[in-house]
Amino acid sequence: MESQFSMEQRMLNRLLLETAFLKDSGLFYGQTGIILGFALLYERTSDEIYKEIMDVLLDRMTEQLTNDLSISFDKGIAGIGWGMEYLIQNRLVEGDSLEVCKEFDERIVRENVRRMTDLSLETGLEGLLHYITAHLQGVWNQSGRYPFDGDFLKDVYVAACRTSEDDIPVSLMSLCAGYRRFYESGKVPRYTFDFIKWIEVKTENAGHGLGLKNGLAGLLLKKIVLNEKGVYIG
Numbered sequence: 001m002e003s004q005f006s007m008e009q010r011m012l013n014r015l016l017l018e019t020a021f022l023k024d025s026g027l028f029y030g031q032t033g034i035i036l037g038f039a040l041l042y043e044r045t046s047d048e049i050y051k052e053i054m055d056v057l058l059d060r061m062t063e064q065l066t067n068d069l070s071i072s073f074d075k076g077i078a079g080i081g082w083g084m085e086y087l088i089q090n091r092l093v094e095g096d097s098l099e100v101c102k103e104f105d106e107r108i109v110r111e112n113v114r115r116m117t118d119l120s121l122e123t124g125l126e127g128l129l130h131y132i133t134a135h136l137q138g139v140w141n142q143s144g145r146y147p148f149d150g151d152f153l154k155d156v157y158v159a160a161c162r163t164s165e166d167d168i169p170v171s172l173m174s175l176c177a178g179y180r181r182f183y184e185s186g187k188v189p190r191y192t193f194d195f196i197k198w199i200e201v202k203t204e205n206a207g208h209g210l211g212l213k214n215g216l217a218g219l220l221l222k223k224i225v226l227n228e229k230g231v232y233i234g
């Protein structure tokens with residue numbers, strides 16, 4: 001147990017030292033995912049130091065955002081916006097979801113979602129639906145409004161209906177079904193945040209970077225969550 005603790009401390013120290021120099025702002029490999037890592041640590045421990053680190057990294061990340069980011073979920077604005085919704089809806093930061101994500105939304109509605117052929121989580125429709133559904137919930141709960149106009153919501157509905165007949169992953173099928181129910185009923189779907197399922201790194205003995213999906217942040221969080229369940233990975 002003692003050696004495990006010291007290993008986790010070394011991982012935390014590396015994250016603290018190196019995240020500031022990370023160029024990627026995104027969810028899977030960059031600063032947003034690491035920020036969510038410290039957010040989860042704070043939720044699990046109530047240790048204010050993790051909240052302070054999260055706040056500092058968040059301020060730094062938002063200051064560094066550029067206009068040339070893609071809309072992707074892994075490295076772009078859909079994933080960053082999803083991360084912001086996680087923080088706001090879990091009351092880890094204060095903010096107006098509609099205002100915080102305004103520039104992201106303006107970019108996203110310009111996409112031709114109806115003709116999107118990439119269905120993947122990382123760069124396609126599945127990732128976009130994660131952001132759209134989470135954002136719908138966040139804005140509706142705060143103001144009783146939708147963050148997108150009717151034309152865009154209809155385009156997403158057409159895309160969600162089109163994929164219902166394709167051979168698609170269960171995760172995407174569930175998102176499409178939830179969106180179709182929302183569009184047909186007007187009732188905003190309940191969205192549950194879970195980023196642990198996207199972590200792929202399995203052992204600290206492997207070489208990896210800093211990010212959530214396959215780096216130190218992901219490994220540390222997975223170890224903490226599994227240890228809470230009495231499962232050890234190493």
